[in-house]
Amino acid sequence: MTRQRSLAALSEIIELQKSPKPLSELEPEIKECLSKFSFLLVLTSNDATERQMLSNSLSIWTKINEAIQVYMENTGKDPQTTRTPLICYRTRLIRGVILLARNLIVGLRSLLLYSDAERADFYSRIGLRNKDISGDLLIQSLYVNHSNNIIPLCLTFLDMIKELEESGYPEFVDVYYNAMVACFEYLSNITNISTELKKNVTPDYNADTLLGFLAALPNYWDMFARLNIVETNLLLCVFIYFRNLFNDDELLSKIFHDHPLAIVNLVGTCLLRLMPFVRNNEKFTEEQLEQLEIVSLSMYVNMVSHEGLGPFLIKAAKSGNDEQTIVELLRAFQIILTSKENGWDKLKLVNIVAWLMDYFKFAAQEASVLLEKKELDENEKARLSRFHSQIISVLDSLSSLTQYDEVRQMLNHYHFLSDLIPFFKVVERNTFKKKLKDDQAPPHAKHFPQVKLIIVEIITALVYENFENQELMRNVHGLELILNNCNLDAHEPFIKERAILCIKYLLLDNPRNQEFVAKLEAKGTSIDPKNEAILEQAGFEVNIEDGKVKLKKSTRLTELEQSASGS
Template structure:
C-alpha cells in the first residue's frame, strides 16, 4: 500500500478515496488452502489507520465504518494486535463507541467490538488491562442495545474470566436474554454457567426477579443432568434455605403459581445433589430438611386425595406412558417423586435420620405413594429405594413396616382400563380379579 498517497488523501479530506484504499488493501483474503492471509505488520500503517479512525469519528461516518473494519481485519496479524493493545488506543475505542458520530444502522461499533475481541487473545495481561479500560463501556452498551449482542456477550465473558461477576444489572440482563431463546448465543450460556458457579448470585438470590430465578434454576437442572457443572457451597446453601422456607407451597395448587415452580425445581435439584458425594455433606444429616420434606409430602399426598386438582394422581395408561404437555407443565410435576428421592437420600446410612423419619410418620405415606402416577414418573422406584435406605441396618423400621396391616383396597384407574380390580378376602390377602361391569 502506498502510505504516502493515503496520507495525502487524509490531509486533503478525500475520505471517499481513503475508504476505497482501505477496502482494497484490508479485505480478508485466503490462500489456496483456505487459510486467512493477514497483511504484513507495519507500525507506520497502523498509526495511519488509527489516525484515519480518529478523524473519521469526527468528520465522516462512512470512513468510520471503513477504518474500523480495516483495523479489525489488520488485527488478524498478532504483531498488530500487540501494538494496538495499549491503554491509549483502548481509550480511543471507548470514546468512539460511546460517541454519537454515526449514521443509522452503522456497523462501526460491531467492527470495533470485534477488534477488541481480537486484541484480548494476546495474553492474560492484556485481558486485565482491558478489564480496567473498556469493561464499563462494554457493559453500558450491553445493557441498552442488542445490536451487537454476540460481540458484547463475548467481551463480557472473556473480560471477567479472572474476576467474579458482581453487577446485578448485568446478571439480570444475561439471565433475561438467555431466557428469551430467540436472542441467545453461546457466550450467554457461558455467562449463565459462570453466574451459576460463582457465589455472588446465590448470596443475592432474593434480590433477583422471580422469572430470572426460575430461568437460572432450569439451567442449573439441565447442567446437572449433563454432569458438566461444578457449583459452590453458596448455591447448595441457598437452595436448602429456599426449600426450608417453602412449606406454604402446599396451599398454592394452581398451575400458574411461580413460587410453586421455584420450589419444585429447587427440590428436584436438591434431590439430585443429595446423592452426589461433593454436595451431600451440606444436605445429609440436616433434620430440618427431612422434617420439611416429610411435612410437604404428607400434605401434598392428602391434598391429592381430597379433590381433583393438579396434585391428584393420574393413572390412565396412555398418560402414564407418555405424559402430555399439560402434565409436564404442571408445577407439581415430579414434585412428590423428588421429595421421596430426597427423603431416601438424607436417610442413607444415618440411624438418627432413619429413626426421625419413622417418628415423623413419614413411612406410611411413603408406602401409600407406591402407585403409578403420570404426574410423578418413577415414583414407585424412588419409594422402593427410600424404604430400602430407611430399613438398612435399622431393625426398628423393619419391624414397624412389618407391623402394618391392610385396611381395604383402593380403586386403580390403570387396572380398570384392563378390566381388572383389587379384591380383599379378609385375610390380608389381596388379589387381582376381573372387574364386574
C-alpha cells in the same frame, strides 16, 4: 508487509478521515486505500509470523486508537452524516482498522505465551535482534482501547442503525451493521486473553464501562428483530464476548453486587427474547441453531459456580420484577449442572451446592405460602407456576449432584433433609393426586407435578447407607410420606418406582424403621396386599410372628447381598 508500510496504511486512513475534500475527490483515494488495506487484512489473517510481529508494535496500536478517535470525532459532530455516502466510506475504512486490531490480538496472545527461549527463537527466525516484549504495556493499551474506543464505537454504530431505521434509510444499514460485527469480533478476542496475562494490567474503570455497555445492549435487540438483520456471526461473537467477561470472577462479583439489574436485564433479553427469536427464525439452519444454543449456554458456565450467585438470585427474585428471567436462568443452570460429564472441582461444588440450598429455602418458603392458601387469584397462580419451575430446576440440579460424595456430605452437614421434608409435607397435603380413573380435578385443586418425584430421589441418595438420615426420616414422619407415594399418580409418573427404592434404603439394616413400618397396621395403617407387594419389591417380606407383624429381608435380597459380598 513491514511495520513501516502498515503504519503508513493506517496513517493514510487517518488522513482520509480528516480530509475536508468532497466525495468526488475522496472516493478514488478511499477505494484505493481500501484495496491496499484488504491485502493487510488477508496477510494478518493467514500469516501467523506477520501477525505476531505487527502485534508487538506499540506504535501500530497507537495508530489504531488514533484512527478510531478521529472517526468518533467526525461522526459526533453531525448525526445526520450517517445517511451520506462519504460517512459510509469512512465507516468501511474504520471497519478495516477494527478487523486489523482483531487479527493482531490473536498474534499478541500467542506471542505473550512464549517462554524466553521461544521468544528468542522467534526473533531469530524473523531476523530481528532479541528484545523483550512489553506485554503489560501492550495489554494495558488494548484495554484502554477496549473501554475508551471500541465500546463507544460499538454503541455509536448501534445508534446509527437505530437512527437509520427510524428515519427510513435502510439502504445504509448494512455498512454500520458490518462495522458493529467487527467491533464484537474484536471484543470477543480481547477478552479471550488469559487471566494470567491480564490480571495485573486491567484498569478498574473498565468494569464501570463494561457494565454500562451491558446495560445498554438490550435496548437494541428489538430493533434487530424488526430489521431481521441478525446473523449467526454476530450472535456468536456477542455470546463469546459475554462468556469471556463472565469468566472473570472479579468482574462477575462486581456485577452481582453492584449492578444486579444490568445483568438481569441482559440475561433476560438473551433468554426470553433473543434465543426464542433465533429458534423461530427460518434463516438459521439446524446446525447454526445448535451452535448458537451451545455457545449461548456457555455464558453461564462460570456463573453457575460463582460464590456471589446465591445472594444475587435471591435479591433479583425478591424484587418481583424478574421472576420469569430467574426461571429461564435456573433452567440454563439446570442444563449445565445435569449434563456436565467430567465433574467439578471441590471449591466449585461447594459454591454450587451452597446457592442451590439457599435458593431452595427461599423458593420453597414462597411457594409454601401459596400452596397453603385455599384459593389463588390469577396473579398468584402465575407466581406459583414460576416458583414451581424454579424449584424443579434447583431440585433436579441437586439430585444430579448427589452422585458426588462431597455433595452428600455437604447436604448432610447443613441438615438439608430437615429443610426438604417440611416442604415435601406441604406439597403432599396441598396438591391433587390424579388417578387414571379421575376425569378432572376438584375446584381450586393445585398442581405441582414432578416435585415430589425429585424430592424422593434426593432423599434416596441421602438415606443410602446413612443411619442418621434413616433415623431422621422416621422421627419426622418421612417414612409415611414415602409410603403414601408408592401409589400411581398421573402427575408424578414413575414416583412409585422411586419410592420403592427409597423404602428399600430406609429399611435396610435399620431394625427400628422395619419395626415402625410393620407396626403401621396396629396404628390403623393396614398393610394390605398392595402395600405388601410394594414392600416385597423393596426386598422385604411381611410375616406374622407371635401375633405381631414383622418385616424381614426377602430370600431374593439375601441371595443378592451374599452374591455381591462373595464377588
